[in-house]
Amino acid sequence: MKIVGITACTAGIAHTYLVKEKLVNAARELGHEIKIETQGSIGVEDILDDQDIKQADVVIISADIEISGRERFNRRRCRGGR
Numbered sequence: 486m487k488i489v490g491i492t493a494c495t496a497g498i499a500h501t502y503l504v505k506e507k508l509v510n511a512a513r514e515l516g517h518e519i520k521i522e523t524q525g526s527i528g529v530e531d532i533l534d535d536q537d538i539k540q541a542d543v544v545i546i547s548a549d550i551e552i553s554g555r556e557r558f559n560r561r562r563c564r565g566g567r
Contacts, residue, residue: 486517489537490545493524501525504547
């Protein structure tokens, strides 16, 4: 399974990167491919491109703030969340 996601938190430091680490470790343990974009105090890292999003089976957004570039996921089917 191919998973993509975005993590972001209010401060843009600890939780952003802790969540990314946990998601990556769990996905790899289960044998899945994963790429997580972070939006933090130092900017955006590991930016998801259109191909990443198009090929993904699952999109995870773990954020307690508004994320930039959310429109990239408009054509994706969503359950729950905003």
